[in-house]
Amino acid sequence: MYTNESFCFQNSTIAHECSSCSYGPLCQFTTAYYSITSLQTFLCSFESIPNILLLSILFLGSLCNLFSMGTFCQRSTREMGSGIYRLWISIVGQFGLMVVISHILLEKTHNKTIGCFSMEYLRKALHALYDSLTACIACERTMVIYEGISFNKIGSRRVAKLVIPMLFVYHFINILYDPFIRQLNDSSERSWCILKFNDYSTGIFESARNIVHFTIPYFLNLILPIFWIITLTKQKTRLHRTTSTCVNFRNVIHTYKHTVISCYILVLLNTPRFIFTFYLTCIKQQWQNTAYITAYFLSMVPFMSNLFIFVLLSPKYRPDFFDFIQRIVRYMHRKQYELT
Template identity: 30%
Template structure:
């Protein structure tokens, strides 16, 4: 008899209709998995039929929507001992999308760095946040492409040295998650500072904002790493003897699983909620202030004027929220993940989450008249330096 999954994987053993194959003591399978053995006594083989939320030879691993990694999405899509040309369409298109994201992110990150490396762009703390965010965006797309090709190469070549697999497992995914969370919170810091500057008006202290920004940029990586301690401790390799592969997985109890879900939602939802509400607060508050001082226009006209004048704030916040909403929606609709049933759904949500980092120049610089002027000035300065080098 063969037990097949919807992912077209099977476990087979000889069937005798007179016998019961359910284990007497279900101590082998975890998390409610059904234990089956080839014979009642002195069995040679044993297997577990897992519930939808779990996988592994003993149903010991849990797949959660909000914490999807590239390993989870491509685990059963990559064919071992095969070249890229022989891989499935999912793998080929994933490689194409990642290369495109990498090129776009690299260009956007470099152009953004040119803008915020200019001292005039860093007269307040938001310029410092955005300069670091430009560097982080380049690191994110770089780690993404390294992660993809590492997974592809190691899954297609099962004889890779185990120490290399362990280093990749312990380093690549935590670093990628660290950079993504840092990007989210840096954008949030920009939104918070802009809201504070509107609240304080002429009393806003630029020097103090720069000092706070430097402290935040130094402390933020350690705070995020502290919230990810569980991942650094519980991430390890798992030998799947049935599939004859080695997976990178997280091993933790259900109580820790709840904590990880809360942390991941916190890093995902809170930054962009603050970003959006801060932009709305800036526009509404300025409109109220000007309505009180100028009686020529009513509140509605002032509100429309402020939306037009500060469109770079609301545009960047709305674009960020829209780009991250698909992955958030997918994580809410699917408490358990069977990514190989809907690979395009989960991959599209996963790749969309990298768009804010890849399009940082488009999101923050192009909508702003001031930042566009700084960009033009940076290009002129760069061109003059190049001409001087050529003359020498």
């Protein structure tokens, strides 16, 4: 089937050849549904990943996420719904990071059952949920700019407390079918997690779900900051008629640069995935598989970068983070003094 000698691209061992855009010893891999069908494709592209590297990523990512969660657990950071969204983004990012690293370690220890039926389900649900929560922040910022001083902070907190559980239920229910259409098959001295759709309509639903859950948050984070800048520039121009539009534009960029940068970091990390999702729906060579998986995992970098994206870049939340660190230091000093 393929000339590439990687075990990802071995000829099919079953009686018939793989269908178009499917590959692997059991035709188990494809990106025709606009997403990876299994995390095993990652290990196909990067066959030898040191455990120390995985554990280091888990440790550093977890430390950053814990600092982020500690920051947003403070009452002063949750005056608006955006603070609540950021808290849950940190929580979801931490669970997503743990699921991905645990799944890779399970694959390396040849423990396939949990990875195939549980970790795959959690990975897909948590990734989509994370993207949706980042879109919620962008939408709330748009409402703040549109409504101005009439924006209801208490109302935004109530909306956030309603939207977040709804998103949890939605994202975990709409792929509830995933574990039931997976099976483990043995080939090439290993077990493969195969995704088989019971009917054509399920495949169409999977494709549509993947496109919608990825593209809507992507475009919201891409387009809404442009709307913010245009709207705020117009407002400043009306208020300061003696100041040129160019000067007002620069002032807006300087004032809101942290919010715009946060959105565009997410966009930048997701752009390779966006390109390859639609460009590489049919993978036939190893380099294409490697490029696609690299792009997919770049989109997961925010899972462990929440402290930088949502805290350190923000002049509003950065002092709360340092206050949280000072509290930890004072607590440790007090405990040390009590022990002595």
